[in-house]
Amino acid sequence: MTDIAHHIPEALLASYVSGTLAQPFALVVAAHVSICEECRANLAAHEAVGGVLLDAFDPISITSDLRNRVMAGLDDDIPPEPERPRGDDTFPTPVLEALGSKAPKWRSLGPGAKQCILNAGKEGSVRLLHIAPGFAVPDHTHGGLELTLVLQGAFKDETGRFARGDLEVADDTLEHTPVAEEGMPCICLAATDAPLKFSAFVPRLLQPLFRI
Structure with a gap:
């Protein structure tokens, strides 16, 4: 097992399995699961429960026309899936x-910090943050949910x-203040679903420019 101490809450994992978790948060959960043995096992347990629940539903009858169209579609040429990066x-x-x-295409956020926005839309945004040793993210609270997964180094x-x-x-x-x-x-x-709320004036002033 790994030395990971902070894991995915059950509610978020259940939302991820059901497919209802917003895309920015789903990426963070997927990344964490890929490197955390404990949460990977927990994910498999949630998926197994979901399978049992599906088995409990009564089967739905389909028309012969629909069945024939589905079977015919199986003969269509399906391009091979591209190899996933390792x-x-x-x-x-x-x-x-x-x-x-x-x-990553890093963009400066000021001394000691830079970011690479991976996706931003109505559901929220997800980005990579690169913070130099000893530097701090300005003091802030949140307008919604924020998930932060450490990929290298550490913060307190x-x-x-x-x-x-x-x-x-x-x-x-x-x-x-990380x-x-x-x-x-x-x-x-x-990943966030709402802008951060910085305490200091300068970060608030630059916030629209940095889209954070």
Whole structure:
């Protein structure tokens, strides 16, 4: 087993299995599951329960026409699925897929910090954050849910220490100032469904520019 100390809450995992979790959060969950043996086993248990529930439903009869069209479709040529990129020591497979198997295109957020936005839309946004050792993310709270998965290095905040594989779940009840530990840069995968609420004036002023 791994040394991961902070895992996916049951409610989020159940939402992920049912397919109702918003895409930005689903990417973070998929990345965590890919490197966490404990949550991977928990995911399999949730999927097994879902299979049992489906078996409990009464079968639905279909028309012969629909059955024939489905069977005919099985003869169609289906192109082979492209080979999935293999995760490395920093970026797990789901993150590499989101990057298109390319290196992150980092954009500066100011001294000691940069980001690479992977996706942003109505459901929220998901991005990679690169924080230099010893630097802090400005003090903030949240307008909604934030999931932060550590991919490299570690950070500390008011709730504890988070290293590779650890997942921090934050909402509007948490105000914190994450600080990257000394050593290697801290790289995180972070998803939000609402803008952060920074305490200081300058981060609030630059927030629209950085889309965070």
